[in-house]
Amino acid sequence: GAEVVINGSSSPAVVDRSNESIKHNIQPASAKWRHNQTLSLRIRKQILKFLDAEKDISVLKGTLKPGDIIHYIFDRDSTMNVSQNLYELLPRTSPLKNKHFRTCAIVGNSGVLLNSGCGQEIDTHSFVIRCNLAPVQEYARDVGLKTDLVTMNPSVIQRAFEDLVNATWREKLLQRLHSLNGSILWIPAFMARGGKERVEWVNELILKHRVNVRTAYPSLRLLHAVRGYWLTNKVHIKRPTTGLLMYTLATRFCNQIYLYGFWPFPLDQNQNPVKYHYYDSLKYGYTSQASPHTMPLEFKALKSLHEQGALKLTVGQCD
């Protein structure tokens, strides 16, 4: 069978920021896009050689006990102890066990979602994945409300909830968590040491207030496995973004995958400015040397998969 070509060109990308979004033009005529079932299945199979979303979505209770020592994935010299709270919140069985969905939406956080009117469409998918506790209520028309899984990097507690400095911020976070109403809350707790306290605060809040969420903490091998998969497809990612992690996991349990809010460029296809996030004033940081992400590179790979029908990217308005 034909190879999956994810990274079409071998020449280094021409850096011309003013034109960046033009080069990534995606046909507005969504009618042209057709799902390629064969290719999707082949990708699922390939990814299964590196990771199994059902297992790697979360560490299970049976595999850790309180007091166990874990080395952070990005800070190998730093360790954490598995706390009683963390242990209590580990799932007994995978939240994705035997799960299969006809269509899934993965909602990235790009400002390209603003005025997209995609909310209704997003909410029609069988399983909706969102990133970093992004707000939905105030943006429902453009991003929808349905949430089956939402990620939460520990840094979100700092960025969006002022590190819970006072009761007001604690209450805000608590309300957001309550609003998740039984969905999966996916917390990468073992990635970087910086999140230690923040993860503990959230765990404590969930237990203390009996918040109805199904917590999941990605396996220690997930990141390397995801990077390994993309590397074999010539996509050299230092540190995959949450969005790419979610796509890679979703291939396991979703037949058709629809991506919204993936647009890591400051201008849209019509050269209008695009916010980095649809909900805050964070600026484009990934272009700096310090940032570990290579979003435009990831985007190129996703765009190529879109063109081959393995996934559908929506970067404009929904009909």
Ligand code: CTP
């Ligand atoms: N994203 C994008 N274009 C943007 C912003 C985000 O394509 N302008 C996608 C990325 O895949 C990103 C995901 O949407 O991972 C969620 O956005 P965000 O919360 O900003 O994630 P990151 O800041 O990248 O968080 P992380 O460091 O966890 O990846």
